[in-house]
Amino acid sequence: MSSLGELQQLIHKKYGIEPSQLDPDASMREHGIDSLALVEFLFEVEDTFKVSLESNPDIDTLAQLAKLIDELRAAQTA
Amino acid sequence: MVVVTGLGLQSPHGEDAQAVFEALRRGESAVHEVFPGQLPKPAVAATVAFDESRWFTKLQLAGVDRVSQLAVAAADLAFRDAGAPAGLDPERVGVYVGCGMGGGAAIETAYLTGAAGGRVPPLTIPAFMPNAPAAHVAIRQGVKGPVLTYSVACASSAVAIGEALRAVQRGEVDLAMAGGSEALIVPGVVAAWQAMQTLAGFAPGEAARACRPFAADRSGFVLGEGAAFLVLESEAHARARGARSHARLLGYGLSSDATHLTKPDAAGQARALEAALRDAGLQPADVGYCNAHGTATKIGDVVEAEALAMVWGDALPQLRVSSTKAMHGHLLGAAGALEAVITILALQQQALPPNQHGGTVEPACPLNLVEPGDTAAPGLQAAVSSSFAFGGTNAVLAFGRA
Numbered sequence: 001m002s003s004l005g006e007l008q009q010l011i012h013k014k015y016g017i018e019p020s021q022l023d024p025d026a027s028m029r030e031h032g033i034d035s036l037a038l039v040e041f042l043f044e045v046e047d048t049f050k051v052s053l054e055s056n057p058d059i060d061t062l063a064q065l066a067k068l069i070d071e072l073r074a075a076q077t078a
Numbered sequence: 079m080v081v082v083t084g085l086g087l088q089s090p091h092g093e094d095a096q097a098v099f100e101a102l103r104r105g106e107s108a109v110h111e112v113f114p115g116q117l118p119k120p121a122v123a124a125t126v127a128f129d130e131s132r133w134f135t136k137l138q139l140a141g142v143d144r145v146s147q148l149a150v151a152a153a154d155l156a157f158r159d160a161g162a163p164a165g166l167d168p169e170r171v172g173v174y175v176g177c178g179m180g181g182g183a184a185i186e187t188a189y190l191t192g193a194a195g196g197r198v199p200p201l202t203i204p205a206f207m208p209n210a211p212a213a214h215v216a217i218r219q220g221v222k223g224p225v226l227t228y229s230v231a232c233a234s235s236a237v238a239i240g241e242a243l244r245a246v247q248r249g250e251v252d253l254a255m256a257g258g259s260e261a262l263i264v265p266g267v268v269a270a271w272q273a274m275q276t277l278a279g280f281a282p283g284e285a286a287r288a289c290r291p292f293a294a295d296r297s298g299f300v301l302g303e304g305a306a307f308l309v310l311e312s313e314a315h316a317r318a319r320g321a322r323s324h325a326r327l328l329g330y331g332l333s334s335d336a337t338h339l340t341k342p343d344a345a346g347q348a349r350a351l352e353a354a355l356r357d358a359g360l361q362p363a364d365v366g367y368c369n370a371h372g373t374a375t376k377i378g379d380v381v382e383a384e385a386l387a388m389v390w391g392d393a394l395p396q397l398r399v400s401s402t403k404a405m406h407g408h409l410l411g412a413a414g415a416l417e418a419v420i421t422i423l424a425l426q427q428q429a430l431p432p433n434q435h436g437g438t439v440e441p442a443c444p445l446n447l448v449e450p451g452d453t454a455a456p457g458l459q460a461a462v463s464s465s466f467a468f469g470g471t472n473a474v475l476a477f478g479r480a
Binding site for chain 1: 135136137138140141197199200201204
């Protein structure tokens with residue numbers, strides 16, 4: 001069960017970016033989600049998905065973030 | 079000679095300079111009740127109807143407090159009003175901003191969520207830091223020269239404009255964006271101001287006229303928020319690029335009371351007024367209008383009247399005075415900048431904003447106050463704007479007709 005869809009919804013809600021505008025394999029930084037916006041976004045991701053990300057995770061694409069969240073959620077239910 | 083080639087506003091009366099001045103001239107108050115039922119006492123303030131989406135996408139708003147949003151907008155409008163000159167050397171442009179508090183909403187949110195056991199938003203610090211407005215203006219405008227923030231309470235943006243004047247005069251920068259921003263109308267901060275007992279009392283339904291500068295029944299000031307910016311450059315620089323000037327910035331006077339943290343001092347204020355006139359090469363009789371600091375506190379108005387009398391002497395009756403804080407509130411760190419814009423518009427329009435909500439005048443303030451309905455000022459050639467701050471710094475700017 002991929003978190004990608006929920007992530008795309010969250011990005012749309014928070015930043016008004018349509019899923020079609022952000023290729024999950026594209027660098028988020030290159031889409032204007034700079035380090036400050038990313039910090040805030042990850043904070044919200046933690047709240048929304050009830051997971052805890054390590055500080056400064058090495059994440060550049062939405063797909064990478066979705067994979068990380070999937071792993072964390074799987075570990076929670078394991 | 080330094081001139082003002084651009085004006086930008088995000089004020090309680092709006093962003094269109096002409097419309098704002100006309101509203102002030104008509105005596106319209108932008109003061110209204112805020113946070114009904116949420117505070118120890120009823121509160122009023124003058125707020126800005128601001129559409130941040132005109133300058134920021136949602137993504138760009140991450141970690142940007144309202145105080146910075148207002149600054150970016152007002153500075154952008156000022157730069158466009160100056161003709162948005164292309165081809166400037168970015169290292170020869172400076173940004174000089176006055177701000178009293180920084181991001182009030184950000185710090186309030188942090189304390190409230192933290193105290194409730196929640197998680198403090200991660201961008202609290204960059205959102206709150208008082209230099210953020212200047213930084214955001216610089217980033218938006220691509221400025222690589224001096225980017226400075228002056229935090230001198232109620233004199234912050236008058237100081238910022240004065241220091242920008244000096245930087246242009248010294249040839250450090252070719253163009254300066256100078257002004258101020260303040261946005262602290264959030265419940266916790268308003269409650270703190272209420273606790274100081276300097277805010278005006280008001281009867282129900284009388285919110286709009288709560289602030290009555292120089293009136294016998296005055297009871298204090300009302301808070302305001304907003305941002306205002308000037309574009310400053312040398313007359314030669316402006317002429318070379320065909321820019322029109324709104325006014326000349328003739329002089330800047332600064333002093334420190336060194337007496338009391340919050341009580342004003344007539345001698346200190348007089349020194350700043352005299353310094354501004356000296357710097358401008360003006361005699362008191364040359365000045366037709368003073369946009370007073372005029373916070374409408376019991377002690378403040380009397381001390382200011384005393385200072386004006388000390389400096390103007392026999393010429394005092396010819397100096398027309400008004401405090402526009404009655405209508406737009408006290409913008410604290412942005413007060414000097416907004417009031418500078420108003421003073422410039424007065425010179426352009428040859429008209430004065432009235433000293434609104436005056437009623438019976440305080441006998442200890444024998445000033446020639448601008449009466450509602452008697453606002454024409456034909457022949458106005460020079461005007462001053464005063465900002466006298468908590469902490470004892472006094473800043474006065476002198477402007478001349480373009």
